[in-house]
Amino acid sequence: MRSAAQLLRDARRVVVFTGAGMSAESGIPTFRDSLTGLWERYNAEDLATPEAFERDPELVWRWYEWRRAEVEKARPNPGHEAVAAIGGVLITQNVDDLHERAGSKDPVHLHGSLFAPRCSACERPVPVGGGHLCGSCGGRARPGVVWFGEQLPAEALEKAVAAASDCDLLITVGTSGLVYPAAEIPHLAAARGAAVIQVNPQPTPLDEVAEVSLRGPAATVLPALLR
């Protein structure tokens, strides 16, 4: 912990890279734990793919509307607040808005957002919770997230790559490091000579690039880093 705090104090350009574990202590289940309760009988591939949406758009919409409602009921945790205090560039894989609500400015959302549905035909934004047809062309509205097999938003990916290439410290928080290309971001920073600090209660493939791995929950470990 002491060497991590020192790395943070010495860093001039910091990137924070977050995943679902960041919001776990706000009561939002991680991606790999999200298929419990009502959704127990489904796999991620039944819900988070373009094929699933083709097959059963109503089912996929129900899942996303349920998750949006859960996020609306949740509040940012002290980990989100610490990330806002650290500043620098924030790259998140999360589709919730808890970083924004904790005061982080312009997080880069690599996997989209629960709050930005768009038309699957003309790509125009459609209002959140405003029904499932596009007001402009009558096409089917879709959740504004990145499903398996889809490309990440180019502008977000470019910003993330640029920031990771040009930082001296990257702090990765609450991600399993399994989903690509997002998982390349910490590897890229390390390859360019940045120090990598990992915050995760469990080991992950990112242990390999992390100079320091802090094995604990984000809402405890991140505020302690700033103390």
Ligand code: BJW
């Ligand atoms: C805590 C904690 C606490 C718990 N504090 N920590 C084989 C090899 C390589 C790649 C592929 C492959 N086969 C297929 C692919 C590609 C695929 C991929 O990577 N698959 C892997 C699973 C193998 N990738 C894609 O398809 C991507 N697109 C693509 O490759 O396009 C190519 C293309 C090119 C040209 C034309 C067209 C296409 C797109 C990936 C999109 C991912 N989308 C999702 C869903 C978003 C919408 C939604 O939420 O419904 O994004 S998947 C899901 O995973 C979500 C997450 O953002 C993402 C990452 O998950 P994350 O955040 O790491 O969460 P978890 O749950 O995995 O882990 C939580 C962690 O928190 C754990 O480690 C816990 O220990 C920890 N934790 N409590 C701190 N309190």
Ligand code: ZN
């Ligand atoms: Zn449209």
